[in-house]
Amino acid sequence: MEMQHVLSADQFSRSDLNHILSRSAEMEEILKKGGSKICDGRILGALFYEPSTRTRLSFETAMMRLGGNVVSETDVNFSSITKGEVIEDTIRMVGGYTDIIAIRTKTKGQANIAAQYSPVPVMNGGDGAGEHPTQSLLDLYTIAKHHRIGDEPLKVAFVGDLKYGRTVHSLAKVLRHFDGVELSFVAPEVIQMPTEYTQAGDNVSYDLSSEILQNSDVIYDTRMQQERFEDMEKFREVRDSFIFTPEIVGQMKSSAILMHPLPRVNEIKQSVDAMPQAKYFEQAQNGVPVRMALIAELLKA
Numbered sequence: 001m002e003m004q005h006v007l008s009a010d011q012f013s014r015s016d017l018n019h020i021l022s023r024s025a026e027m028e029e030i031l032k033k034g035g036s037k038i039c040d041g042r043i044l045g046a047l048f049y050e051p052s053t054r055t056r057l058s059f060e061t062a063m064m065r066l067g068g069n070v071v072s073e074t075d076v077n078f079s080s081i082t083k084g085e086v087i088e089d090t091i092r093m094v095g096g097y098t099d100i101i102a103i104r105t106k107t108k109g110q111a112n113i114a115a116q117y118s119p120v121p122v123m124n125g126g127d128g129a130g131e132h133p134t135q136s137l138l139d140l141y142t143i144a145k146h147h148r149i150g151d152e153p154l155k156v157a158f159v160g161d162l163k164y165g166r167t168v169h170s171l172a173k174v175l176r177h178f179d180g181v182e183l184s185f186v187a188p189e190v191i192q193m194p195t196e197y198t199q200a201g202d203n204v205s206y207d208l209s210s211e212i213l214q215n216s217d218v219i220y221d222t223r224m225q226q227e228r229f230e231d232m233e234k235f236r237e238v239r240d241s242f243i244f245t246p247e248i249v250g251q252m253k254s255s256a257i258l259m260h261p262l263p264r265v266n267e268i269k270q271s272v273d274a275m276p277q278a279k280y281f282e283q284a285q286n287g288v289p290v291r292m293a294l295i296a297e298l299l300k301a
Contacts, residue, residue: 003297005115006123009133009173017140017177020293024141027289027296030065037067038301045098046072047090048125049081050106054262055125055135058287059102066292066301071098088117095119100298121298123291129164129228135261136170138290142283143218146257150178157184157212159242160222160267162193164229167261168222172197184212188238191224208242213251220259223267244268252277259283 001019003011012020030036044063048056052074060070073094081090087110094101095118102123103114108130115122126132143149143156156175158168162185172193175181184203185193192204205212213219221244229235249258249272260268260280272278295301 001297003121003294005118005121006133006294006298007111007115008124008131009136009170011133012137012174012177014177017137017174020137020290020297021141021144023293023297024137024286024290027292030292031289035065035067038296039063039066039068039299042066042068042099042299042301043097044068044070044295045094045101046070046074047094047101047103048072048074050104050126050128052104052125054284054287055104055132056102058284059123059125059134059291062288062291062295063100065288066295068099068295087114091118091122100295123294123298126166128166129225130166131170132166132261133170134287134291134294135167136174137294138287139167139171139220139259139261139283140174141290142259142279142286143257145286146255146279147217150180153180153182154178154218155182155184155216156218156220157186157216158193158220158222159186159208161191161224161238162187162222163191164225165222165261168193168220169197171220184216186212186242188241190234191238208248210251213248214253216252217256218259219252219256221264221267222261223263223265240266242267244272246271246275249275249277 001016046056046059063070091114100121102125103111104125105127108128111124111127124133147154162168186205186208188206224239226235256277257279258277262284
């Protein structure tokens with residue numbers, strides 16, 4: 001597998017995805033032994049110009065578990081961008097200090113621009129309402145740990161803010177590579193999945209029906225992305241559209257899993273956390289071995 005950067009779910013083939021799943025499983029075993037030193041002496045530059053907890057910390061943890069080091073810039077107000085520096089110049093400089101860069105930006109497509117000017121590999125940690133490719137890979141890894149994806153029929157329902165929720169954009173693309181996967185998109189019309197991520201045969205719904213709850217193998221919930229709404233009145237209209245309670249989750253199959261990229265606000269009640277379908281914290285933990293695998297691949301370690 002040859003990768004120069006990780007920028008979009010579009011770049012992965014089925015064989016690439018299988019390789020990443022396999023390498024991630026290897027990294028999970030390495031984690032159980034306390035980590036590795038295969039990236040000893042290497043430095044990750046973490047540039048996060050939008051709030052992040054899980055993504056930034058899992059990137060940094062992944063690099064340190066591989067024996068590497070991290071330098072971070074996590075507040076745009078303390079960066080030279082506030083002085084007018086363009087991202088192209090920032091990336092050139094940081095690429096001169098580090099061996100690999102993880103970047104999150106508020107603007108769709110900016111990670112691609114960064115990669116054009118970077119002397120080292122770039123990993124897209126989320127670009128506005130665009131994509132979140134590394135999240136899609138840890139999501140895939142989570143699903144694969146509970147279902148034989150590609151070897152048996154799999155019904156996946158995406159629920160919530162599908163317009164601005166970049167994680168669902170990337171995961172939908174990744175899942176297209178596997179036979180037998182049926183996708184459903186459940187959201188109010190104003191935040192439905194953009195047509196660039198849908199295909200003929202997908203199920204588009206505006207309500208979370210009992211049929212979807214009872215038949216889905218995976219339900220992938222997302223929060224309403226308040227920070228991306230231009231019209232706050234529309235946000236208030238849809239913010240409480242879907243709230244998962246124990247009663248609602250109880251309608252899901254016992255073998256089904258409930259996922260969420262986190263953070264959650266009120267869309268999944270904390271009383272759901274102890275239910276066997278709730279896998280969102282496990283999902284977040286899977287970010288470390290998956291990002292370890294990606295870092296190792298990009299650095300040919």
